[in-house]
Amino acid sequence: MVTISPTRTKRRFFGRIGFQISAVFLLLISLSFYITDIRLTDFVRDYLYQQRIRQDSLSLEKLAVTVAPLFQSVQSDRLDETLVSSAGEMGGRLMVLDTDGKVQFDSYAELMGLRLELPEVVSILTGSRTASYGIHTLGAIPGEDAGSRIAYGAVQIVGTEKPLGVLLYASGVNEMLKSLRDVERQLELVFIIVAAIALLAAVFFSNLITRPVNELSDTIQQMGKGDLSVRAKVKGTGEMRALAENYNMMAEQLESLDKSRNQFVSNASHELKTPLTTMKILLENVLYQPDMPVEMREEFLSDMNHEIDRLTNVVGDLLSLTQMDSRKMTVNMAWFDLSDTVANTLHLLRPQADKRAQELAAKITPGIMMYGDQAKLEQVVYNLTENALKYTFDGGRIVVSLQSKGKQAFLSVQDNGIGIPDQDIAHIFDRFYRVDKARSRETGGTGLGLSIVRQLVTMHGGEISVTSTPGKGSTFTVRLPLGEKGGAPA
Ligand SMILES: Nc1ncnc2c1ncn2[C@@H]1O[C@H](COP(=O)(O)OP(=O)(O)O)[C@@H](O)[C@H]1O
Ligand SMILES: [Mg+2]
Structure with missing residues (x-):
């Protein structure tokens, strides 16, 4: 036995579309935050750094001027005193280095005689600059806590005629870095909040989209299994x-x-x-x-x-x-004489009328040309006239007339026969519908004649209508467009 496994998609809270939307949301938000984050911290770092340099350089350059004569005249005590007190005021460590880069004075009194090859110092000693600032990771000066960060400011000490050495200021920047990290942490927090909101929004919107899609897909599946009565819920906009x-x-x-x-x-x-x-x-x-x-x-x-x-x-x-239903019917469209066609068809039915002493009268305007399928219109005339003969008593009268008005032809088939009850009129064009089954059967009817007529007339762009009075007779009227004169045959 073959089992057809149903491919019914399980209703998931978070479908494929939902996942994709959320992923795109998150990606966009992360990207924009990453860029903002980098730019913003760079900006803050630069700002804090510049501020710090401005502060330090002012006091440092002033101090260098004060220190120069003391250093030149080797007034060690006063120099020491000045440095220690200034270092205390500025909150860092001050050193004076000679032109060899050797420490001559140190407010911490630790590194005397040691040569410091800091880039800031070197750049002044080589004469390329008179002041230089930089931030370093500690470890350059012996005894510093390796790992923490420090700012160096170096200015030239100028004597009366030549450079005497370098005034070096070292101070921790941990405060500054801490505020920078605070900014970063705040940004991260904002990012997490925004990302969470975005994720919720993504879930909400994707549900909005996927739920009806899933529902419709389920409905289609049910229909595919043969239940044609299922309908999709119409909601939303x-x-x-x-x-x-x-x-x-x-x-x-x-x-x-x-x-x-x-x-x-x-x-x-x-x-x-x-x-x-x-x-x-x-x-x-x-x-x-x-x-x-x-x-x-x-x-x-x-x-x-x-x-x-x-x-x-x-x-x-x-x-x-x-x-006709499957539209496979071959149509032979051409210009033909509709008047002749109607007359010839009536000719075929005349013996049948004669047999029952019925009068079959024709009022045909000659020479009406029409663009259409001649054989099919012949069938229209035949079916309608045959009905008129069939549903009219012996000795009755049937009048078939054909006229043209503008670009239309009007064919009418009138009888003084049994007529059609009002409640049946609406159905006589339905397939197999017969007012009196037994009677139609007796006369060889199939109940399909009128529905074929209607289809053929519709096919030619026409219309059929009927008026009838039971006991008095019926009139079927067909309106047919003649087609454009000179219209090219298909
Ligand atoms: N001219 C008419 N007069 C009275 N009844 C008619 C006439 N034409 C059609 N009908 C009714 O419409 C029904 C359907 O017609 P039709 O489709 O041609 O089927 P059939 O002629 O095979 O019975 C007929 O059975 C008949 O009851
Ligand atoms: Mg019939």
Whole structure:
């Protein structure tokens, strides 16, 4: 046994679309934050750094001027005193280096005699600059806590005629870095909050989109399994609503198509079964009564022949109808004389009228040319006139007229026959519909004639209408567009 595994998609809270939307949201937000973060911290760092340099350089350059004479005249005590007190005021460490880069004075009194090869110092000693600032990771000067950061400011000490050395100021920048880290931490917090909000929004919006899509997909799946009565829920606005509405419209059409097809098949089967049943009874009679009188046998056989004609009619009508349905019918469009066509068709039916002493009158305007399928319009005239003859008493009168008005032709078939009751008029163009089944059957009708007529008329862009009074007679009127004069045959 073959099992068809249902591919029903499980309703997930977070579908594919939801995931994609959230991912895109997050990516965009992260990217913009990353860029802002880098730019902002750079900006803050630069700002704090510049501020610090401005502060330090002012006091440092002033101090260098004070220190120069003391250093030149080797007043060690006063120099020491000045440096220590200034260092205390500035909150850092002050050193004086000679032109070799050796420490001569240190407010911490630790590094005397040591040569410091800091880039700031070197740049002054080589004469390329008179002041230099930089921030370093500690470790350059022995005894510093390795790892923490420090700012160096170096200015030239100038004596009366030549440079005497370098005034070096070292101070921790941990405060500054801490405020920078605070800014970064705040940014991270904002990022987390915004990302969380964005994620929630993504979930919300994607649900808004995916839920109706999932619902519709489930509905389609159910329909695919054969339940044509299911409909999608129409809600919301915009595209999703239009989608559901269009889908429902399609489902409606499919369902009604399915219903009418079933109806048609069941009617057609019934229509075929009746003559078959009759024929079987007739056949069995002949078969099981070998000593049946010859006249009776002939009557049975003639009845069977009649039933075969009926069957042939039904099958023929069914074939034309299904061909029209599937649009596979071949049409031979051409200009032809409609007046002649109507007259010739009436000619075919005249013997039938004569047999029942019916008058078949024709009022045909000659020379009406039409662009269409001649054989199919012949059938229209034939079916309508045949009906008029069939549903009119012996000795009745049938008038077929044809006129043209502007670019249209009007064909009318009028009889003074039995007429059609009001409640049936709306249905006579339906397939297999007959007002009086027994009567139609007797006359070999299939109940398909008028529905074929209507399809053929519609196919030519025309219209058919009927007026009828029971007991008085009926008039069928067909309006047909003649087609453009000189219009090219298809
Ligand atoms: N001219 C008419 N007068 C009265 N009844 C008519 C006329 N034409 C059609 N009808 C009714 O409409 C029904 C449908 O017509 P039709 O489709 O041609 O089927 P059929 O002729 O095979 O019965 C007929 O059975 C008949 O009851
Ligand atoms: Mg008929």
